[in-house]
Amino acid sequence: MLRTRAMTAVTPSPKAAEAATNGLVLALPKGRILKECAPLLAAAGIAPEPDYADESSRRLRFHTAIPELDVIRVRSFDVATFVAFGAAEIGICGADVLMEFDYPEIYAPLDLGIGAxxxxxxxxxxxxxxxxxxxxxxxxxxxxxxxxxxxxxxxxxxxxxxxxxxxxxxxxxxxxxxxxxxxxxxxxxxxxxxxxxxxxxxxxxTSRLIVNRTALKTRPEEIAHWIARFRDALAAA
Known part of the structure; x- marks a missing residue:
């Protein structure tokens, strides 16, 4: 249902490729969905720095209690772009954005059931x-x-x-x-x-967990680990 048109393949930038060696980045959308996904993040064991949820904060990138995972907070429409270009390996994104842009570089393994x-x-x-x-x-x-x-x-x-x-x-x-x-x-x-x-x-x-397909191929154990953690968090909800 989400794959509706083909697009030109996206080539990850050198900076995105370099960032991939320094841990994973999770892209989260600003606004209502950021609040709705907070319990899910907690259930998945992700505890970002406190001001990540403060919309007045000018910071956009935040460390978490997990050294190898950072969180970035961007516009909902931009989450898919950050993941498609490899600047973030995983993200939480509305199905509306996936339908609109239909990036072939994105795989959406989980319906998170939030943001309906x-x-x-x-x-x-x-x-x-x-x-x-x-x-x-x-x-x-x-x-x-x-x-x-x-x-x-x-x-x-x-x-x-x-x-x-x-x-x-x-x-x-x-x-x-x-x-x-x-x-x-x-x-x-x-x-x-x-x-x-x-x-x-x-x-x-609804909102989906999305991953970069290249990251899924080059870092399969790490990406599969986070898909499993989100799946377990959903099951426990």
Whole structure:
């Protein structure tokens, strides 16, 4: 389900290759998922420096109680990129990010069951149900997921013109920027507050443990060890 398109192979940078000799790096996403994964990290025996969870801290890399493991804290969309390029060997990443970028260099062995939400299409409540998509050949959509959005509408024979936004998607229809939005939805309260309703669910999303495929081949025992620790942590939850 997550592998939807091919991409050009990513070549790890020399710095990433050098870093690989100095232990492993675990990439974690900022925000809500960082808080939700804290019990899982603890169950896996990972105790980062205390300020890793402090969003006001300007530090981005943190040591852990395990000498051979460091943690980095980056934007959720960037976790997959750090792992794909080999700057981090393992990470925790939403399935939405994996669907959007579809890096062939990433292997996602575990569904962690946290960060549950969905990628959804939404439109103004007063227009909901009145759009005949069967007669549309083109539609303008505001989203931070251009690839997912284009694929979704292309499957219905509709060309999606993407208005790329990284936030405040809910404003786009009311201000005439787009007819629809495609965004990540958890409760739907933000949609409702801005006069929108969810009309389609594209995919249900949870966070995954991801690993760099090259690291899995070159450092199999270390990577397998951490996959097993996360699997055991999930079983104990």
């Amino acid at each position: 939400c969905r990628i959804a299409v939404a439109e103004p409540a007063d227009a909901a149900g009145r759009t005949d998509f069967g007669r549309l050949s083109r539609v303008r959509v505001a989203s931070k997921y251009p690839n997912i959005t284009r694929r979704h509408f292309a499957a219905r024979g509709i060309q999606a013109e993407i208005v790329a936004l990284n936030g405040a998607m809910e404003l786009a229809p009311g201000l005439g920027l787009s007819r629809l939005i495609v965004d990540l939805v958890q409760t739907g309260s933000t949609l409702k507050a801005n006069g929108l309703v969810e009309t389609e669910t594209i995919a249900h999303v």
